[in-house]
Amino acid sequence: ALDRAALAALEPALAPGLHAWLLPDEAQVMSRDMLHALAVHAPKVHWCWGERVLRVEAGALQVAGEGPVGFDLAIDVRGVGARPDIALRGVRGEVIWLHAPGVTLQRPVRLLHPRHRVYIVPRPGNLFIVGASEIESEDRSPVSLRSAVELMAAAQSVLPELxxxxxxxxxxxxxxxLPDNEPHTHAEPGLLRINGLFRHGWLLAPALVQDALALAGLDEPEKETVDV
Incomplete structure (x- = not known):
């Protein structure tokens, strides 16, 4: 927990009357840049952009317009596209990008509120991401006026300079x-599924991959060290 002086020392732009807690090891990921880096720096990966996978089965992918393609291990991480193989639902989320020169924020900030679960994430170039709504709907249409107003009003209450x-x-x-909003991993010979990341997304992915590889028996055993 942070008192007013500690909060002002860490993040002077935040509203002074907030009750704040510091999570020292909380991380953030620039997801678009991360995807680009993975594409550029993974020379042994063959990327097939714009291809639609209709079905993932043990040892095979069914690609739209083609016959099944065989693999030693098929990995299904299609999100909502994995239905009906997984009992998933889509939860609508909306985000807003703001440009605010002169506003300084050193770390992601989350607002815990009975109605709003809002985060503000600083990005290079004086950009800030404000998100995200959580609506039980599979509507992919543009951001609604209500969501935009609520997200931005909540963000400004935390960071008045916005x-x-x-x-x-x-x-x-x-x-x-998934129904319990928890991630799920399934492994069987020739098939690995990871899904249901819900709000956790990129930050939870590395740990889920480690667990999935262990479940599939593909993780590397830890090397033992011996004192001589």
């Missing part, structure tokens, strides 16, 4: 969620 920020971009998409 009042003069400019709206750069708004987007909406679906989070893949």
């Amino acid at each position: 009042a003069e920020a400019r709206i750069v971009h708004m987007e909406a998409n679906l989070r893949p969620a």
Whole structure:
């Protein structure tokens, strides 16, 4: 827990009356840049952009317009696209990109509120991401006025200097969620499925991959060290 002085020392732009807690090891990922880096720096990976996978089965992928393609291990991480193989639902989430020169924020900030679960994430170039709504709907249409107003009003209540920020971009998409909102991993010979990441996304992915590889018997055993 942070008192007012500690909060002001860490993040002076935040509203002074907030009750705040510091999570020292919380991380953030620039997902678009991360995807680009993975594509550029994975020379042994053959990327097939724009291909639609209709079905994933043990040892095979069914690609739209083609016959089944065989593999030693088929890995299904299609999100909502994995239905009906997994009992998923899509939960609508909306985010807003703001440009706010002169506003300084050193780390992601989350607002815990009975109605709003809002985060503000700083990005290079004086950009801030504000998100995200959580609506039980599979509507992929553009961001609604209600969501935009609520998200930006909540963000400004936490970071008052955002009042003069400019709206750069708004987007909406679906989070893949299981009935319990927990991630799920399934492994069988020739098939590995990871899904249901819901709000956790990129930050939880490395740990889920480690667990999935262990479940499939593909993890590397830890090397033992011996004192001589």
